[in-house]
Amino acid sequence: MEQVIESYQVPETKDEEVVLREIIQKIGEGKNKRANGQSLRLNFYRIAIPIAASLILVFLLQFFLAEQSFENQTQQVLTFRLPDQSRVVLSPNSTASYPKYWWKRQVDLKGEAYFEVKKGEKFTVKTQLGAVRVLGTRFLVSEKQNNMLVSCYEGKVKFSDNKQEQLIPAGNSLEYKNNQLTDLKELAIDYPELAAFDRTFKNQELSALTENLEEFFNIKIELQASTGKHFSGKIKTTNAETAVRIICRSLGLQYQINSNQEYIINE
Numbered sequence: 063m064e065q066v067i068e069s070y071q072v073p074e075t076k077d078e079e080v081v082l083r084e085i086i087q088k089i090g091e092g093k094n095k096r097a098n099g100q101s102l103r104l105n106f107y108r109i110a111i112p113i114a115a116s117l118i119l120v121f122l123l124q125f126f127l128a129e130q131s132f133e134n135q136t137q138q139v140l141t142f143r144l145p146d147q148s149r150v151v152l153s154p155n156s157t158a159s160y161p162k163y164w165w166k167r168q169v170d171l172k173g174e175a176y177f178e179v180k181k182g183e184k185f186t187v188k189t190q191l192g193a194v195r196v197l198g199t200r201f202l203v204s205e206k207q208n209n210m211l212v213s214c215y216e217g218k219v220k221f222s223d224n225k226q227e228q229l230i231p232a233g234n235s236l237e238y239k240n241n242q243l244t245d246l247k248e249l250a251i252d253y254p255e256l257a258a259f260d261r262t263f264k265n266q267e268l269s270a271l272t273e274n275l276e277e278f279f280n281i282k283i284e285l286q287a288s289t290g291k292h293f294s295g296k297i298k299t300t301n302a303e304t305a306v307r308i309i310c311r312s313l314g315l316q317y318q319i320n321s322n323q324e325y326i327i328n329e
Contacts, residue, residue: 122310135321138154139153145165146167146180168186169186172205177201179197185189191223191238196217199216199217199218202257212238214234220234223241233249258299263294266293268288270295283324289315295308
């Protein structure tokens with residue numbers, strides 16, 4: 063009040079009591095303005111803080127619950143790589159998914175898929191009937207209705223449900239049927255059929271052929287050779303380098319693999 067009085071000059075034509083009432087009125091108006099401002103700020107905080115908290119919660123839920131899903135609705139196999147570069151060959155009418163931002167070497171599977179798992183921490187494939195756990199190996203998981211088949215081609219895998227578990231060494235398969243485990247059966251092949259690249263080509267242009275290999279094996283091929291070359295013949299193999307070697311020998315080409323594991327084909 064003293065500051066207001068000091069800065070307020072009383073006109074000579076006004077009575078002192080009138081001037082005093084005007085000063086008191088201005089002080090009251092200032093208090094009201096401050097009170098209104100504080101009230102607006104409080105109301106803003108009451109609305110903004112819950113909204114901000116809700117947005118943060120939604121973001122965290124999306125981060126932890128978001129999934130990367132692969133659904134194969136075609137009549138051919140679908141090949142893709144996991145974040146740790148493990149390879150998956152997904153059969154038709156099958157779905158595989160895993161956490162998009164929170165990778166923990168676990169895949170949820172519906173249907174059938176072949177896995178080539180990179181060595182590292184424990185890797186788990188979960189299905190509705192049970193789980194298959196490995197460290198680094200090649201294996202097939204096939205789930206249909208109430209039956210499940212696990213075939214191990216390299217290393218060891220372990221099947222488990224809520225009541226039992228069974229170790230499956232390389233070269234054996236195990237069937238889970240009606241909540242019961244069957245005896246181990248010896249495998250007659252080193253790879254399942256869906257894991258083999260089995261195509262017949264007739265006068266196929268080289269770039270189109272390498273696109274087929276890139277898609278199936280999930281690799282990168284750089285062509286530095288003439289694009290006018292064509293290939294005729296059958297390629298059946300489970301190994302990407304073998305397929306590239308067959309093509310190069312047939313067409314008189316050479317190839318090399320760079321530090322990024324990319325194939326370079328040249329004259």
